[in-house]
Amino acid sequence: MTQRRVVITGAGTVxxxxxxxxxxxxxxxxxxxxxxxxxxxxxxxxTIRIGAQVRDFAPEVHxxxxxLSFFDRFTQFALVxxxxxxxxxxxxREPGDPTRWGAIIGTAGGGNATxxxxxxxxxxxxxxxxxxxTVPRLMGxxxxxxxxxxxxxxxxxxxxxxxxxSSNHALGLAFQMIRSGMADGMLAGGAESMLNxxxxxxxxxLRVMSPDGCRPFAAGRNGMVQGEGAGxxxxxxxxxxxxxxxxxxxxIKGFAMTSDASDIVMPSRxxxxxxxxxxxxxxxxxxxxxxxxxxxxxxxxxNDKTEAAALADIFGDRLSQVPVSSxxxxxxxxxxxxxxxxxxxxxxxxxxxxxAPTLGYDAPDPDCPLxxxxxxxxxxxxxxxxxxxxxxxxxNAVLILSKQ
Amino acid sequence: MRPDMQEKILSIIAxxxxxEPTEVRPDMTLDELGxxxxxxxxxxxAIEETFGVSVPFNANEPTQSxxxxxxxxxxxxxxxxxxxxxxxxxx
Numbered sequence: 001m002t003q004r005r006v007v008i009t010g011a012g013t014v015x016x017x018x019x020x021x022x023x024x025x026x027x028x029x030x031x032x033x034x035x036x037x038x039x040x041x042x043x044x045x046x047t048i049r050i051g052a053q054v055r056d057f058a059p060e061v062h063x064x065x066x067x068l069s070f071f072d073r074f075t076q077f078a079l080v081x082x083x084x085x086x087x088x089x090x091x092x093r094e095p096g097d098p099t100r101w102g103a104i105i106g107t108a109g110g111g112n113a114t115x116x117x118x119x120x121x122x123x124x125x126x127x128x129x130x131x132x133x134t135v136p137r138l139m140g141x142x143x144x145x146x147x148x149x150x151x152x153x154x155x156x157x158x159x160x161x162x163x164x165x166s167s168n169h170a171l172g173l174a175f176q177m178i179r180s181g182m183a184d185g186m187l188a189g190g191a192e193s194m195l196n197x198x199x200x201x202x203x204x205x206l207r208v209m210s211p212d213g214c215r216p217f218a219a220g221r222n223g224m225v226q227g228e229g230a231g232x233x234x235x236x237x238x239x240x241x242x243x244x245x246x247x248x249x250x251x252i253k254g255f256a257m258t259s260d261a262s263d264i265v266m267p268s269r270x271x272x273x274x275x276x277x278x279x280x281x282x283x284x285x286x287x288x289x290x291x292x293x294x295x296x297x298x299x300x301x302x303n304d305k306t307e308a309a310a311l312a313d314i315f316g317d318r319l320s321q322v323p324v325s326s327x328x329x330x331x332x333x334x335x336x337x338x339x340x341x342x343x344x345x346x347x348x349x350x351x352x353x354x355x356a357p358t359l360g361y362d363a364p365d366p367d368c369p370l371x372x373x374x375x376x377x378x379x380x381x382x383x384x385x386x387x388x389x390x391x392x393x394x395x396n397a398v399l400i401l402s403k404q
Numbered sequence: 405m406r407p408d409m410q411e412k413i414l415s416i417i418a419x420x421x422x423x424e425p426t427e428v429r430p431d432m433t434l435d436e437l438g439x440x441x442x443x444x445x446x447x448x449x450a451i452e453e454t455f456g457v458s459v460p461f462n463a464n465e466p467t468q469s470x471x472x473x474x475x476x477x478x479x480x481x482x483x484x485x486x487x488x489x490x491x492x493x494x495x
Contacts, residue, residue, distance in 0.1 A: 066422065069446065129452055132445040 227332020
């Protein structure tokens with residue numbers, strides 16, 4: 001059976017850097033940091049008080065009041081990003097058969113803000129009831145369902161929950177479905193919003209968060225910094241994009257997912273390398289073809305060291321010649337949405353010839369001998385990119401994209 | 405029932421039905437109000453929050469409930485009973 005080619009024809013985002021793709025590109029190109037003091041109820045009771053929070057997001061501008069009571073913040077982000085992606089793809093709704101289009105949206109926390117509000121009401125405020133739509137708001141598939149409803153997508157739609165790799169898994173599955181002929185088009189990506197007291201309190205407990213900044217691969221790194229937002233993309237077959245005369249932003253060439261099967265939080269060099277190798281094989285290319293790697297690069301001691309070692313396994317002697325940046329120092333670690341937001345850095349490298357920098361690179365770490373594109377974006381001709389996501393729970397997902 | 409309380413209930417029902425309070429008549433049914441099951445649940449929640457009562461209502465058996473929702477008038481009377489009843493103190 002011949003496999004179909006799969007392309008991206010639309011992109012949308014809401015994140016701490018900007019409420020759209022254009023603004024995010026601009027911020028990434030100028031190396032702007034979206035991390036700042038967190039602002040929400042009870043933040044003073046947290047040890048970690050920084051994050052990449054989406055500011056000035058007014059839900060009532062995007063949604064009418066009746067519908068809004070069904071939308072957790074992560075769903076709101078997903079819907080706004082999906083609308084942007086569909087608009088860029090030139091689609092009011094799916095072209096062709098709606099039963100062959102769907103939505104796969106990654107998320108780790110689902111309606112975490114709704115959970116936080118409900119717990120606050122019953123535990124802190126002593127109330128005996130919560131909003132009646134608490135369940136439909138908090139469920140992990142809420143974003144996927146509302147995206148399917150908004151655009152009338154009647155094919156396969158579901159949520160993917162693989163922690164920090166959720167978006168890459170969602171995009172990879174959408175890619176495979178279109179490639180194999182199971183679907184003609186997909187809205188895929190991720191959405192997350194855990195920047196609230198309860199959400200952050202849980203993360204604090206793990207002692208993996210930095211109190212002062214995200215410095216991926218740097219000697220002075222001391223943990224991750226959380227972000228929030230969404231990234232949603234329109235994926236469709238190359239033929240349908242061509243037939244519509246749609247602008248093609250990139251072709252998805254390969255995808256692989258692996259499991260470490262070893263530890264619930266510690267990453268594995270072998271599992272990460274196997275995912276990268278698998279994606280290269282799926283794309284039918286060798287590591288020499290990769291012109292940029294968007295790293296997982298969380299800024300934790302363990303991830304960055306392990307990822308650098310895995311990258312060395314793949315690129316060997318050529319390692320120092322491959323630009324590898326982590327954009328998490330700008331938009332924060334957006335957990336279930338992070339891979340989708342980082343895919344924007346890949347599109348920028350392919351289409352604008354600009355590689356987003358790694359901010360916070362105070363000094364090199366001998367354990368991470370990478371060209372991290374420190375501080376300032378770099379102009380480069382990039383034909384093919386790789387983007388990594390390695391989740392808690394040892395679940396790895398790697399995508400490879402090329403210029404069309 | 406105090407008239408202002410009745411007015412409050414009518415305004416909650418009107419808000420959930422996206423109507424003007426003056427358009428809501430006591431004989432109207434939920435269907436006539438255009439309230440679906442989720443709209444009804446939201447309306448009950450608003451009544452509970454406003455009056456500090458617990459409304460006995462199960463969406464699986466909407467007509468079996470002690471809380472009569474057959475018309476706007478019956479809802480108003482049911483709320484009135486709840487507010488003056490013994491369980492109001494428990495809510």
